Amino acid sequence: MQLKCVYFSPTERTKTVVREIADRLVRAQPNLFENVVYCDITPKPRRNSALSFEPSDYVIFGLPVYAGRVPNVLLSFLETMTGNSAAAVAVVTYGNRHFDDALIELSDLLRRKNFNVIGAGAFIGQHSFSKTLAAGRPDQQDLLALDAFALDLLAKGQVPLVIESIEGSLPVRPYYRPRNAAGEPMPFKGIKPVIDTTACTACGICAARCPMGSLTVEGHASVTGACIKCCSCVVHCPVNAVRFDDPYFEEHRLDLEKTYAKRKDPVWFL
Ligand SMILES: Cc1cc2nc3c(=O)[nH]c(=O)nc-3n(C[C@H](O)[C@H](O)[C@H](O)COP(=O)(O)O)c2cc1C
Structure with missing residues (x-):
């Protein structure tokens, strides 16, 4: 086999x-x-x-x-x-x-x-x-x-x-839909990571790893296509130049960390 x-x-x-x-x-x-x-x-x-x-x-x-x-x-x-x-x-x-x-x-x-x-x-x-x-x-x-x-x-x-x-x-x-404190579904559609262009060294790792092929590097990285929020670019950036700064995304992350802290x-x- x-x-x-x-x-x-x-x-x-x-x-x-x-x-x-x-x-x-x-x-x-x-x-x-x-x-x-x-x-x-x-x-x-x-x-x-x-x-x-x-x-x-x-x-x-x-x-x-x-x-x-x-x-x-x-x-x-x-x-x-x-x-x-x-x-x-x-x-x-x-x-x-x-x-x-x-x-x-x-x-x-x-x-x-x-x-x-x-x-x-x-x-x-x-x-x-x-x-x-x-x-x-x-x-x-x-x-x-x-x-x-x-x-x-x-x-x-x-x-x-x-x-x-x-x-x-x-x-x-x-599909599970994250909700805010008022119970309303959070508007995640269209959220993309932001690139700190002063920190980005244009190494191309994020673009090579993006499973959607949605990053391009010209001088610095930019998100030019659809984002599934998989966080590959965030996790693999060697200089931490990529992050999500959307307030809803941040609220959801904090809520997950608080609510699901107990080990499964x-x-x-x-
Ligand atoms: C868009 C997105 C949605 C996710 N939804 C869930 C979820 O519904 N439940 C959960 O426990 N984790 C969820 N996660 C976390 C991932 O399932 C988890 O971190 C997984 O191990 C990541 O796999 P990878 O490292 O192979 O990319 C989600 C992650 C992403 C990026």
Whole structure:
């Protein structure tokens, strides 16, 4: 079997979780997998051609939770995949608020694309918007959970998972909408990061990493296209020249940090 790690991971927490699961599977059963293939679908050009799998593949498929769901910007690309009965493990990472319907949505999508979904797990990754919410996660304690998840997967073998047993709702519920103190939905549409042009060194890292291909660098970086607020540019800027300064965005971040400070634990379904 080939072990294939497929992930979309702008701030690299999902990437870490997926790769740690793969390492554990290989360590526990070195003879089961011929090799490990990594397929990072974060860069926009990687999503130009459809992904197709073999019946003998074992795929770990990881996405971050955005607004309680699979990131909507990926949906049309994911619909082009062909599973060909490959075994699949659905993985989502979330920033300690909740994964809502993201895990059941991803698992159901993989099933519809003809994967044999054998397991699904929701893990916690530092919140993309915050320096404190789930800071440093996945951490040592999460890695212990990944040990257990990998062993559980191997013990279970390729028996299909009953998707409806996954926490969440099918049909999926609407996207989670942050609300202000008065209970009104926050107007996030159109918010983009701002660049401190005096600090920006035009290194191009933000533009190279933007999963939407929405940054250009001419003298300094500017946001010239659509923004999904994934925070890749903010997190990866080596001189901290990129940030969101929108007051609603800031209010939401502070509210998340206050409301969801209590540590959540990974869960999985087999
Ligand atoms: C646009 C956006 C929406 C998010 N929505 C949620 C959410 O609904 N629940 C949650 O707990 N975390 C949410 N997060 C946090 C991410 O799911 C979390 O930080 C994830 O680990 C990031 O994955 P990555 O490092 O692979 O990019 C959101 C992050 C972004 C950028």
